[in-house]
Amino acid sequence: MKYNRTFNFSAGPAMMPEPVLEEIRDEMMNYRGSGMCVMEMSHRSAVYQQIIDEAEADLRELMEIPDNYKVLFIQGGGTLQFAMVPMNLMKNGKAVYIETGAWSKKAIAEAKKYGEVVVAASSADKNFSYLPDCSDLDIPDDADYVYICENETIHGLTWNTLPNTKGHILVSDQSSMFLSRPCRVADYGLIWAGVQKNVGPAGMAVVIIREDLIRDDLASWVPTYLSYKTHADAGSLYNTPNCWAIYCCGKVFKYLKSIGGLQEMQKRNEAKAKVIYDFLDASSLFTGAVEKKDRSLMNIPFVTGDKELDAAVVAAAKAAGFDNLKGHKSVGGLRASVYNAMPIEGAEALVSFLKQFEAQHK
Numbered sequence: 001m002k003y004n005r006t007f008n009f010s011a012g013p014a015m016m017p018e019p020v021l022e023e024i025r026d027e028m029m030n031y032r033g034s035g036m037c038v039m040e041m042s043h044r045s046a047v048y049q050q051i052i053d054e055a056e057a058d059l060r061e062l063m064e065i066p067d068n069y070k071v072l073f074i075q076g077g078g079t080l081q082f083a084m085v086p087m088n089l090m091k092n093g094k095a096v097y098i099e100t101g102a103w104s105k106k107a108i109a110e111a112k113k114y115g116e117v118v119v120a121a122s123s124a125d126k127n128f129s130y131l132p133d134c135s136d137l138d139i140p141d142d143a144d145y146v147y148i149c150e151n152e153t154i155h156g157l158t159w160n161t162l163p164n165t166k167g168h169i170l171v172s173d174q175s176s177m178f179l180s181r182p183c184r185v186a187d188y189g190l191i192w193a194g195v196q197k198n199v200g201p202a203g204m205a206v207v208i209i210r211e212d213l214i215r216d217d218l219a220s221w222v223p224t225y226l227s228y229k230t231h232a233d234a235g236s237l238y239n240t241p242n243c244w245a246i247y248c249c250g251k252v253f254k255y256l257k258s259i260g261g262l263q264e265m266q267k268r269n270e271a272k273a274k275v276i277y278d279f280l281d282a283s284s285l286f287t288g289a290v291e292k293k294d295r296s297l298m299n300i301p302f303v304t305g306d307k308e309l310d311a312a313v314v315a316a317a318k319a320a321g322f323d324n325l326k327g328h329k330s331v332g333g334l335r336a337s338v339y340n341a342m343p344i345e346g347a348e349a350l351v352s353f354l355k356q357f358e359a360q361h362k
């Protein structure tokens with residue numbers, strides 16, 4: 001690789017496309033004749049307004065976001081959305097959550113502070129190694145929404161069929177799969193994503209919300225800043241936003257358009273993940289931790305079945321120049337996160353390393 005960069009398999013923050021980093025570098029000292037770096041720019045300036053407007057327009061084009069949805073750039077990363085969703089969407093004080101791993105568990109714990117949470121399905125019985133059948137859930141009539149984590153970053157699960165919400169609004173945490181494949185926005189009431197997995201620098205979330213869900217009758221205790229209406233009414237410029245992150249995300253949106261959009265991105269992601277899954281399926285040492293039908297294209301957890309050997313392979317991988325392969329402690333073993341910006345060469349290099357390790361440990 002150019003610049004002596006490493007194949008970074010981190011679950012996040014993660015790799016950015018090199019052409020994007022190069023453009024950012026080229027614009028660092030003087031953004032297009034403005035005489036300033038974007039970091040130094042007023043968020044009320046015309047030049048910055050154009051940056052945020054283009055970022056939104058490019059994202060709308062990429063995801064084909066219908067006109068009756070707002071796109072919001074909100075600070076606080078992904079985690080703040082665990083609270084903002086129930087604060088803003090619980091009208092009846094009740095919501096259905098599907099428990100499929102660490103990130104949906106966090107969402108559930110937070111939502112319980114604001115209302116009643118009905119966990120309608122869970123895969124906790126097998127340490128979140130599969131997705132439960134959600135074709136015929138028991139959903140209370142007065143539930144305000146059904147919530148899923150669409151890609152469980154730690155456990156390595158992805159929803160390939162959305163749950164049957166029986167007419168209720170679907171809310172999805174897409175943090176670790178955002179823009180990794182086409183998405184029919186109209187199937188959701190609200191999609192949110194922390195951006196540092198697949199898009200840009202940490203500290204911000206993109207929220208895509210159907211307009212009729214934006215309320216101005218929230219409880220008086222809801223902080224102004226945590227109301228979606230505040231951000232929607234101000235075009236995500238209620239206060240100084242994360243200008244830098246929005247700028248970088250905008251670059252990634254343009255990059256994705258330039259390579260052929262989300263269909264092309266999905267093709268590349270499938271090819272990349274296949275390199276690793278094919279190896280795991282044929283390996284006598286390593287096994288994938290997730291049922292095949294629910295495997296993530298982005299986060300691939302796998303184990304040897306022996307903790308000491310797992311630790312040895314993580315150490316050997318690091319020495320060989322592959323970074324951040326240690327699995328989360330709740331799953332153990334290893335986890336390769338292969339987000340949009342990981343080139344297929346990274347997956348191939350990892351597999352040839354693992355093959356070699358396997359041959360030496362038979």
Ligand SMILES: *Cc1c(COP(=O)(O)O)cnc(C)c1O
Pocket residue numbers: 012076077078079080103149151152153173174175176194195196197202203204
């Ligand atoms: C990383 C992640 C989050 C949390 O994002 P932060 O920006 O660190 O708060 C939430 N949900 C999922 C699925 C994630 O992968």
